[in-house]
Amino acid sequence: MSLFEAKNITKQFGSFTALDNVSISVPEQCIYGLLGPNGAGKTTLIRIINQITGPDSGELFMNGRKLVPEDVQVIGYLPEERGLYKKMKVGEQALYFARLKGLSKTEAMRRLKYWFKKLDIVDWWGKKVEELSKGMQQKVQFITTVLHEPKLIIFDEPFTGFDPVNANIIKNEILFLRERGATIIFSTHNMGSVEELCDNITLINKAKTILEGSVNDIRRQWAASEYELIFTGEVKFEGNGQFKVLNNQFENDRSTVRIRTEKDMAANDILKTALKAGEIISFNPALPSMNEIFIRVVESRN
């Protein structure tokens, strides 16, 4: 059952098409990756989900019924371009955003105390935002995004500005939120974190959906034609009509060779050729990284 669904969304700004018939379906309690190069239309789609702007055509559903303005109360949004009032105190500001989401003052205070303690920023409550480091500010923003316990949380590049330690803290918090029942839409360029976190993805390029599905399926699908061989010593291994050598790296007395087959080709046939080249240590079908898939899909479309 999908928590959120967008069907055939089209949005134009004047003569520029930002989204062209894009659909996504986000299952409940899943982490859904929204990927795409800069200017693909991700931010527009996110703004439509948040009802900041409306689509020209298409429909939006929440829990199987049409999205209504009141749904902003159950959505949390951390924009990529985010900011805080610099001259305002941290605590007051967090309280302000919480109240804009409809929380009462006492309830907001109670939850804020919990989160400030959890992310270890209690001492910063009375400080002005401009005195905070960027990472600190990000933590405050993270709290204001999740404070009203939204069912659907949209994170746009949540890890930028964090050092690895704090990035890890935030990552664990995101997983914890999912554990507790939240559904997460996650927009990023960082493909490493997509592999790590996302269950499903949609790849948007130039206003159109060009790839969608579960991360595992997609990787397997694109893996079908790639293999990785490791030889002892330096080997000369050249492609023939049936496969192409993508990479041949000699390091620590080992050669790692990556090949892509042109057609469906049995592993045995590859091995036959490889045996002639040298002593094989390992032979594996290579799962391409999301990064590679991203680049290949986008480049093939351009």
Place this chain on the structure above:
Amino acid sequence: MNKISVIINREYMTRVRKKSFIIMTILAPVLMAALIVVPTLLMLNGDKDYKKIAVIEEGSDLFTNVIPDTKDTDYEYLPGVKYDDLIKVYDTAGYYGILWISPEVINTPNAIKLVSKKQPPIALLEHISGSLEKEIEKQKLLAYDIKDLDNILKDVKTNVSIQTIRIDDSGQQKNTSTGISMALAYIGGFLMYMLVFMFGSMVMRGVIEEKTSRVVEVIVSSVKPVQLMMGKIIGIALVGLTQFLIWVVLTMGIVAVVQGTILKDKGINEIAQTIPQNIMEENQATMSAAQTEEMSADLQEFAKLFDNAMNQDWVLIILSFIFYFITGYLLYASIFAAIGSAVDNETETQQFMLPVTIPIILALMVAMGTMQNPESSVAFWFSIIPFTSPIVMMARIPFGVPFWQLALSMFLMVVTFIGCVWMAAKVYRTGILMYGKKTSWKEMWKWLRYSG
């Protein structure tokens, strides 16, 4: 609705608690009170920068002690001193200049010279020429050898003052004063200009701050952009009203305290005397002989003036001011908000500010002209057209405005401000989420027509 009140609360509280707000709120009345009190004090205590002018007549003594001393100038008669001798030493002797009167002056009235290092002020010249003219006239009259001349002159002397009475539609008559009307017109028009401009641009800066710090994206995911814009505009309007009220109360308090303590020993008479002189630009310096007599006349004048001031339609003026402040502020603040949303930083506002400032400046200029002729067709049209009407109408009301004109002006004002807020909201909604692109008027026109 509840969310708007949360926004209004933030906009209001963050501004009211700012140090600059507190300082301005306290300091401004002190400055304003100083503006009222200091000139009064100066006038009463006399100018310390006083001048001595040497007066010489060569070969006659027709004008001895004819020119009376004023508060800041003494005239010393030096009989028998030669101009050629004095010119060398007058500076070191402490004289500001030499007034040289030729014996021929009765027949050739321009045979008078004032020699000084600096350009003498116009009031000084008027004082000298006025005194001499009177004396020469007197001398000439004496030459006719009329009997009992002094009494005739006293009898002939007439002071004309026109009493202005306004009749309203019901035929009720009221004593009024043009001076008071002018002062009210000036204060009303100028205050309106200041408040609308000051707080309008405060709205703009607030919008730019939210846009450049990118707070806006977070907020519009919780509330509608229109709510954010209206919350900000209303919040700042309340800041303006708060500041204005504190100013009025503090200024009145300070003036009262100062007059009660510092000026107490000077007596009410002197204060009463100076005020009408300021406002009415009445008679020049008074003859020392007639001073006591005129003082009580001035006091009467002041009482009359005060009476006339009370006859102004204060309820109408105050209610109109509040109406025009609210609608005028909403009109301009919404435009300022739209401009703020369209730019990336404050320097970019220049190109949009100009067309908005022109009507405001124009209105102020027309308002100043209105005081001379409140019935002119320029004044009429500018007090009807919504963009200039708040300022110009405030300048016209003290002189009396037909009801239908006021009603038409107010009606157009309401229609226009609703239209303006509506259009500004559309531009704002698109503008606050646009970054990095230089906005043009054409671009803004396009945003106006975007759907939801």
